[in-house]
Amino acid sequence: xxxxxxxxxxxxxxxxxxxxxxxxxxxTDLEEVEEVNKQLDQMGYNIGIRLIDEFLAKSNVARCVDxxxxxxxxxxxxxSWLSITCFVIIGVEEKKSRIEICTxxxxxxxxxxxxxxxxxxxxxxYYCNVLSGVIRGALEMVSMKTEVTWVRDMxxxxxxxxxxxxxxxxxxxxxxxxxxx
Amino acid sequence: xxxxxxxxISPSPPAPTASxxxxxxxxxxxxxxxxxxxxxWNRPLHTLNAQQDHKLxxxxxxxxxxxxxxxxxxxxxxxxxxxxxxPGQGCSFHSFRTNTYKLSFMESPSGIKIIxxxxxxxxxxxxxxxxxxxxxxxxxxxNPLYTPGTPIRCELFNTNLDQYVRSIA
Numbered sequence: 267x268x269x270x271x272x273x274x275x276x277x278x279x280x281x282x283x284x285x286x287x288x289x290x291x292x293x294t295d296l297e298e299v300e301e302v303n304k305q306l307d308q309m310g311y312n313i314g315i316r317l318i319d320e321f322l323a324k325s326n327v328a329r330c331v332d333x334x335x336x337x338x339x340x341x342x343x344x345x346s347w348l349s350i351t352c353f354v355i356i357g358v359e360e361k362k363s364r365i366e367i368c369t370x371x372x373x374x375x376x377x378x379x380x381x382x383x384x385x386x387x388x389x390x391x392y393y394c395n396v397l398s399g400v401i402r403g404a405l406e407m408v409s410m411k412t413e414v415t416w417v418r419d420m421x422x423x424x425x426x427x428x429x430x431x432x433x434x435x436x437x438x439x440x441x442x443x444x445x446x447x
Numbered sequence: 448x449x450x451x452x453x454x455x456i457s458p459s460p461p462a463p464t465a466s467x468x469x470x471x472x473x474x475x476x477x478x479x480x481x482x483x484x485x486x487x488w489n490r491p492l493h494t495l496n497a498q499q500d501h502k503l504x505x506x507x508x509x510x511x512x513x514x515x516x517x518x519x520x521x522x523x524x525x526x527x528x529x530x531x532x533x534p535g536q537g538c539s540f541h542s543f544r545t546n547t548y549k550l551s552f553m554e555s556p557s558g559i560k561i562i563x564x565x566x567x568x569x570x571x572x573x574x575x576x577x578x579x580x581x582x583x584x585x586x587x588x589x590n591p592l593y594t595p596g597t598p599i600r601c602e603l604f605n606t607n608l609d610q611y612v613r614s615i616a
């Protein structure tokens with residue numbers, strides 16, 4: 267168990283409604299759906315860069331070098347966070363010049379979208395974009411630059427929620443000071 | 448790793464007293480070499496200004512880590528000395544001891560480095576450093592008003608840290 271209080275102790279509906287209120291407010295403030303997507307992603311990113319430390323501290327994961335292993339760890343972690351169940355499929359795409367590693371994360375259930383229906387006016391909205399931001403932020407802290415996109419979204423009529431995580435670059439550790447400083 | 452372990456030729460400081468505070472100082476760095484926290488409990492001698500001191504400490508850890516990875520006899524895939532490694536790649540060290548102090552070191556995969564300098568006769572502090580990392584998570588990372596990557600100014604963290612460090616060793 268990753269958390270001191272079991273997830274059941276939190277009121278999931280209160281959380282779902284709070285998240286809904288945030289999205290609602292962003293839609294009012296920013297007007298553009300695209301901007302709301304961006305803002306949700308940024309909020310998720312800010313959560314992710316903090317959340318990673320909690321995860322590492324509680325889980326005793328010693329290293330994250332291998333992208334595949336790391337992706338599986340995210341799926342496991344994700345299931346305790348928000349009580350989402352998800353699983354991971356790893357695909358390696360070979361493009362002309364380089365090998366790209368992609369990971370698909372499937373969410374089996376998603377409490378964020380209870381009670382939600384997208385009206386016609388916000389068709390471009392990625393309602394759960396905060397989740398993709400969290401994953402991006404958390405992975406960036408373990409030196410993996412990634413691109414996280416929604417492949418399938420039930421609110422848009424797909425049959426599941428699927429996130430694609432594409433590894434862009436692993437950043438090597440470098441000495442941060444210059445010699446003459 | 449032990450530099451002058453076992454036979455103590457040069458004079459060492461008096462043995463730790465049961466109730467005393469055996470920790471000298473502590474550093475917390477992030478991956479970019481920013482000193483997030485410096486605490487000092489018992490440090491009679493300062494030879495450098497604070498900024499140089501932090502830089503020297505970070506440089507020492509960085510070089511020592513790349514050295515230990517280079518000397519690893521068990522891993523065939525080791526890079527050349529000085530060539531940047533991916534975080535978590537290669538082995539690392541967890542403490543070294545001189546005749547006057549012991550330095551314990553822990554690094555999380557997210558790049559948080561915790562360094563505790565104590566009396567040379569302190570035992571294994573790996574669990575203690577993990578506990579301190581947990582304190583960091585609870586009082587710093589989860590504090591919504593703390594901006595990641597900036598020096599830590601959380602009184603609650605300092606209080607709990609002082610209390611805990613006094614209880615170890």
